[in-house]
Amino acid sequence: MGTINELSGVLDSVPMDESSALYESLRNHYLFAGLDAADFEQLAKHITVTPLEKGEVLFHRGDDASYFYFIDTGLIELSLIAPTGDKKTLEVVGSGRTFGEAVAFMQGHKYPVSAEALQDSELCRIPNATYVELIRSNADASMRLLADISRHLHDRVREIEHLTIQNARTRLTSYLVDHLVESPVDDQATARLDLPRHVIASRLSIQPETLSRLLRNLTDEGIVSVDDRVVFIHSVSRLRPYD
Amino acid sequence: MGTINELSGVLDSVPMDESSALYESLRNHYLFAGLDAADFEQLAKHITVTPLEKGEVLFHRGDDASYFYFIDTGLIELSLIAPTGDKKTLEVVGSGRTFGEAVAFMQGHKYPVSAEALQDSELCRIPNATYVELIRSNADASMRLLADISRHLHDRVREIEHLTIQNARTRLTSYLVDHLVESPVDDQATARLDLPRHVIASRLSIQPETLSRLLRNLTDEGIVSVDDRVVFIHSVSRLRPYD
DNA sequence: GATTGGCCTTGATTCAGATCAAGGACGCCG
DNA sequence: CGGCGTCCTTGATCTGAATCAAGGCCAATC
Numbered sequence: 187m188g189t190i191n192e193l194s195g196v197l198d199s200v201p202m203d204e205s206s207a208l209y210e211s212l213r214n215h216y217l218f219a220g221l222d223a224a225d226f227e228q229l230a231k232h233i234t235v236t237p238l239e240k241g242e243v244l245f246h247r248g249d250d251a252s253y254f255y256f257i258d259t260g261l262i263e264l265s266l267i268a269p270t271g272d273k274k275t276l277e278v279v280g281s282g283r284t285f286g287e288a289v290a291f292m293q294g295h296k297y298p299v300s301a302e303a304l305q306d307s308e309l310c311r312i313p314n315a316t317y318v319e320l321i322r323s324n325a326d327a328s329m330r331l332l333a334d335i336s337r338h339l340h341d342r343v344r345e346i347e348h349l350t351i352q353n354a355r356t357r358l359t360s361y362l363v364d365h366l367v368e369s370p371v372d373d374q375a376t377a378r379l380d381l382p383r384h385v386i387a388s389r390l391s392i393q394p395e396t397l398s399r400l401l402r403n404l405t406d407e408g409i410v411s412v413d414d415r416v417v418f419i420h421s422v423s424r425l426r427p428y429d
Numbered sequence: 430m431g432t433i434n435e436l437s438g439v440l441d442s443v444p445m446d447e448s449s450a451l452y453e454s455l456r457n458h459y460l461f462a463g464l465d466a467a468d469f470e471q472l473a474k475h476i477t478v479t480p481l482e483k484g485e486v487l488f489h490r491g492d493d494a495s496y497f498y499f500i501d502t503g504l505i506e507l508s509l510i511a512p513t514g515d516k517k518t519l520e521v522v523g524s525g526r527t528f529g530e531a532v533a534f535m536q537g538h539k540y541p542v543s544a545e546a547l548q549d550s551e552l553c554r555i556p557n558a559t560y561v562e563l564i565r566s567n568a569d570a571s572m573r574l575l576a577d578i579s580r581h582l583h584d585r586v587r588e589i590e591h592l593t594i595q596n597a598r599t600r601l602t603s604y605l606v607d608h609l610v611e612s613p614v615d616d617q618a619t620a621r622l623d624l625p626r627h628v629i630a631s632r633l634s635i636q637p638e639t640l641s642r643l644l645r646n647l648t649d650e651g652i653v654s655v656d657d658r659v660v661f662i663h664s665v666s667r668l669r670p671y672d
Numbered sequence: 673g674a675t676t677g678g679c680c681t682t683g684a685t686t687c688a689g690a691t692c693a694a695g696g697a698c699g700c701c702g
Numbered sequence: 703c704g705g706c707g708t709c710c711t712t713g714a715t716c717t718g719a720a721t722c723a724a725g726g727c728c729a730a731t732c
Contacts, residue, residue: 266586267594273594289579298586332575339578346588393720625709
C-alpha cells in the first residue's frame with residue numbers, strides 16, 4: 187500500500203477545467219450552491235484535480251489540513267488507526283460527496299482521521315482558506331455548511347450510540363436496513379454489501395470473523411439468505427424486532 | 430426522578446434581567462460575542478431563565494428542539510438511553526457553557542440526546558429560530574458557531590476512537606489526565622473525580638464495578654493512590670505509556 | 673492443469689468486561 | 703442509639719466477541 191502526502195500529490199494534480207462536467211457537478215454541490223457565480227469562479231481557480239490510486243493514502247490523522255475534497259469518481263475510506271495498527275473505518279465516501287470540510291474550522295487544523303482510496307479515484311482539492319473567506323461573506327453558504335457539519339455531528343452521535351448501547355448483531359442489522367436497494371415490500375427486502383467484508387466489519391467495529399458468523403446465524407435462523415454481496419431479508423420485522 | 434418537558438418548564442421560567450451578572454456572562458460567551466449590541470439586545474428579549482432540580486429531565490432524545498441552553502449554575506448530563514434503560518453519558522456540561530446549539534441546524538430539529546440535571550441548576554433558554562436569524566446576518570458569529578460545532582464533531586470522533594481502538598483501562602487513564610487539577614510536576618500529578626462514580630463509568634462506557642476494579646489495579650501497581658474523589662498519580666508516564 | 677495469493681468462512685480457545693450477589697462505609701433522620 | 707438509603711467495593715461467574723489456526727473458494731498467472 188503506497189503512501190503519498192498532500193505535497194507529493196500536488197505533482198499529479200492539474201487545474202480544474204472550467205467547462206467540464208466536473209465543474210458543473212461541483213457547482214451544484216450544496217456546499218457551493220449558496221455561492222454566487224463570481225465567488226464560485228474565484229474559488230474554482232484554486233481548485234485542482236488529483237488522481238489517487240487504490241490503496242494510496244491521501245492524508246493521515248494528525249496531518250496539517252489545508253484542503254478539503256470533493257470526489258469526482260472513486261471511493262474514499264475515512265478511518266482511525268491505532269498505534270497497534272488496528273483500523274476503525276468511520277465512513278466510506280463516494281462520488282459527488284465531500285470530506286474534510288469540517289476541519290477548516292477546527293483549532294489546530296489537523297485532520298482528525300486518515301483518508302485512503304478503496305478504489306482508483308479522482309478528487310477535487312479545495313483550499314480551506316479560500317473557501318472560508320468566501321463563505322464568511324455568504325450567509326446562505328454558511329447556513330448550508332452549518333447544516334452539513336451538524337449532520338456529521340449527529341451521525342457520530344448515532345455511531346456512539348451503536349457502539350455503546352447496542353451489540354454487534356444490532357449494528358449489523360442496522361447496517362443492513364441502511365443499505366437496502368429499495369424499500370421493503372411485504373416485510374421482505376434486499377440489501378447489497380457493496381464493500382469488501384473487512385471494510386464493513388471495520389465500520390461495524392467487529393472482526394471479519396464475527397461478521398461472517400453473524401451473517402451465518404441470521405441465515406440459520408431463516409431471517410436472511412446471503413448470496414455473495416446480496417443479502418435477501420425474509421422478514422425485516424424479525425431482523426429488527428425493536429422498531 | 431422527576432421528568433418535565435420544555436413546555437411545563439416554561440411555567441417556572443422568567444425573562445432574563447437585563448442588568449444582571451448573568452446578562453453579562455451570556456454576552457461574553459463566544460457564541461454571542463460576535464453579535465453586535467443591538468442584535469444581542471434583541472435576542473435577549475427572547476431568552477428566559479429556568480430552574481431545574483437535580484434529577485429532572487430537561488428534554489429527551491427525540492423531543493422537538495426549539496431551544497438551546499446556557500448554564501448559569503449547575504451541572505447537566507447529556508446522554509443516550511437504550512430501550513433497555515441502559516444509559517450512556519456523552520458529556521457533562523457545567524456553568525458558563527452551552528448545550529444543544531448544534532441541533533438548530535439539523536434536519537428534523539429533534540434532540541439527538543437527553544438532558545438531565547445532575548445538580549440543582551439555573552439555565553438560560555435561547556430560542557433556536559431567533560438565534561439562527563441573527564447569525565445568518567452576522568459572519569463573525571457564524572464563524573464562531575462553525576468552530577464550536579466542529580469542535581463538538583472532533584470530540585465525538587475522539588470518543589469513537591476511544592471506544593473502538595482503545596480499551597477500558599486506557600479510557601480511564603485518558604480521563605484521569607484530562608482531569609488533572611494542574612500540570613504534572615516531576616511526572617506526578619493529581620486528578621479530581623468530581624462526578625459520582627456511576628456517571629464517570631457511563632462516560633467511559635464501562636460499569637461502576639469495572640471502574641472500581643481498574644482503579645484498584647492501578648493502585649496495586651503503585652501507579653496511583655486513591656483517596657475518595659482525589660487520585661494522586663505517582664507516575665504520569667507509567668499511567669500513559671504511549672504518549 | 674498446477675500454483676499463488678486474496679478473501680472469506682469455520683472451529684477451538686481465550687479474554688475483557690458484564691452481570692450477579694454480597695457486603696462495607698458513610699450520612700441522615702427518627 | 704438503631705435503622706435505612708445511597709454509593710461504592712469486592713468476589714464469583716458468565717458471555718460476547720477477539721484471537722489463533724486451519725482450510726475453502728475463486729481469479730489470475732505461469
